Amino acid sequence: MKKELNLSNDLSWLRKAGGPAIISGPCSAETEEQLISTAESLAATGRVHMLRAGIWKPRTRPNSFEGVGEEGLVWLKEAGRQTGLPVTTEVANAKHTEEALKHGIDVLWIGARTTVNPFSVQEIADVLKGVDIPVMVKNPLNPDLDLWIGALERINQAGVTRLGAIHRGFSSFEKTSYRNIPKWEFPIELKRLFPELPIVCDPSHIGGSRELLGMISQKALDLEMDGLMIESHVSPDDAWSDAKQQVTPASLNRILGELIIRNKTTENPDFTTHLDELRNKIDEIDEEIFHKLGKRMKIAVEIGKYKRDNQVTILQVDRWDKVIRQRKGLSAALGLSEEFTDGLLKIIHKESISQQTKVMNEKVKV
Numbered sequence: 001m002k003k004e005l006n007l008s009n010d011l012s013w014l015r016k017a018g019g020p021a022i023i024s025g026p027c028s029a030e031t032e033e034q035l036i037s038t039a040e041s042l043a044a045t046g047r048v049h050m051l052r053a054g055i056w057k058p059r060t061r062p063n064s065f066e067g068v069g070e071e072g073l074v075w076l077k078e079a080g081r082q083t084g085l086p087v088t089t090e091v092a093n094a095k096h097t098e099e100a101l102k103h104g105i106d107v108l109w110i111g112a113r114t115t116v117n118p119f120s121v122q123e124i125a126d127v128l129k130g131v132d133i134p135v136m137v138k139n140p141l142n143p144d145l146d147l148w149i150g151a152l153e154r155i156n157q158a159g160v161t162r163l164g165a166i167h168r169g170f171s172s173f174e175k176t177s178y179r180n181i182p183k184w185e186f187p188i189e190l191k192r193l194f195p196e197l198p199i200v201c202d203p204s205h206i207g208g209s210r211e212l213l214g215m216i217s218q219k220a221l222d223l224e225m226d227g228l229m230i231e232s233h234v235s236p237d238d239a240w241s242d243a244k245q246q247v248t249p250a251s252l253n254r255i256l257g258e259l260i261i262r263n264k265t266t267e268n269p270d271f272t273t274h275l276d277e278l279r280n281k282i283d284e285i286d287e288e289i290f291h292k293l294g295k296r297m298k299i300a301v302e303i304g305k306y307k308r309d310n311q312v313t314i315l316q317v318d319r320w321d322k323v324i325r326q327r328k329g330l331s332a333a334l335g336l337s338e339e340f341t342d343g344l345l346k347i348i349h350k351e352s353i354s355q356q357t358k359v360m361n362e363k364v365k366v
Contacts, residue, residue: 003149007196008161013086013107013134014198014227015049019261021200021227023088024252025052025079027242028065029072038234039079041249047256050107051080051087052229055100057241058092058113065240073103080106088136094123101131109136112168112205115151116140125158134162136200143170143183148190152197164198165190166229167220169206179208179245182216184223191224198226204245210236213247214255224264230255293348297355304356314356320349 015021024042029035035053042048053076057067073089080087086106091097092114100108114120115138128135135155140147148165156163167187169180187199201220203213217228233239236246247255266272307314324345331341 003153003193005152005156005163005194005197006161007156007163007194009196010162011198011226013162014164014200020221020225021049021198022047022256023050023052023200023227023229024048024232024249026233026239027054027204027231027246028057028240029053029055029068029075030240032075032078034234035072035075036079036082038232038249039083039085041234042232042252043083043085045249045253045256047253048085049227051076051083051085052231053079053087053089054241055089056092056096058111070099070103073099073105076105077103091124093120094127097124097127101127101133105133107134107136109166110138110151110155112138112141116142116144116147118147118150118154121151121154125154125160128155128158128160130159132162133160134164135160136164136166138166138168138202139170139186141171143186145186145189148186149193152194164200164226166200166202167206167225168202177212178206180206182206182219184219187225188223200227200229201225202229204229204231204242208242208245210245210247210251213245214258217255218259221259221261296348297351300352300355301359304359307356308360308362314353314360323349 026035026038039051042051053072055067055072055076056069057065076087076089079085088107088109089100089105090111091100091108092111097108110121110124114124121137137148137151137155140151152163152165165187167182169178169182170186172181174181187201190197191199201217203216203220207213207216213230217230220228230252231242231246232249232252233243233246234248236243236248239246304314306312327345328338328341332338
């Protein structure tokens with residue numbers, strides 16, 4: 001199925017001028033004083049384009065703080081009025097959406113736990129039919145690009161053309177330094193498919209720790225993300241939710257001030273000429289790589305036939321272990337990361353098994 005989105009060229013809802021959009025505010029609206037105090041401090045930095053706050057908090061377990069509810073929408077709008085900044089919050093169902101619209105929230109976003117459920121997204125889309133409001137959609141909890149695109153399409157088909165995506169990383173059983181593994185290839189592919197779709201990165205949920213915010217933010221901007229959504233709280237250590245990933249407005253100001261904002265391109269003709277030369281070399285090498293991979297798979301097919309004729313299983317664990325150890329040694333000597341080597345070997349091995357499986361199941365012609 002061809003993937004298309006009917007998007008508006010108007011990005012003024014996200015940012016008023018050039019440069020990345022900065023969306024900030026507390027993970028949760030806790031009290032009116034906490035929310036307005038945070039908002040005023042953020043506005044004073046001169047770097048924030050939009051205020052955010054969680055009104056309803058989808059928590060994994062009951063008896064956790066699940067947000068203050070509709071009352072918080074009043075506080076959020078008042079914070080926006082006092083600072084002159086637009087405000088945004090998460091909606092997880094039709095009722096949330098109706099209440100946010102009733103209170104005049106400027107921008108809505110759909111969270112990862114909702115994106116994963118097409119029924120919930122459709123209920124929100126049904127409420128939004130005929131409503132002129134920008135909506136951002138976070139990636140689903142699991143790394144499923146079609147699920148992310150499907151949620152965007154549902155909201156778009158409701159008539160919402162001022163649409164955006166939020167990259168917040170993906171849940172995993174794997175233990176890493178991240179709260180949610182970024183898997184940057186997913187927002188990159190989304191950008192490739194929909195180059196006009198603004199994508200905002202959420203370093204707070206990717207990192208889960210304030211110490212990682214600067215590094216993740218810089219990575220996001222270097223990958224042409226259109227903005228950052230970073231959680232900020234006047235007293236983050238006392239926050240009622242996600243305390244470890246929130247920073248004070250002063251700390252946020254420092255982090256943003258240290259980021260390098262690079263241009264997407266340059267009009268320097270020497271740069272363009274030299275870049276084209278280097279890219280041509282990469283194209284030539286890529287062609288060689290694919291030819292070599294093609295040769296490798298032909299040999300894998302021959303091995304498969306030989307195993308079939310001699311009634312030998314496809315997988316030879318000792319051989320596979322030897323390949324991994326040898327290739328990792330070579331990879332390290334060439335300056336390639338272990339993560340890259342592991343991923344590449346697994347992809348090649350999977351294709352080799354697939355090729356051998358085809359010939360192993362063929363009937364031998366007599």
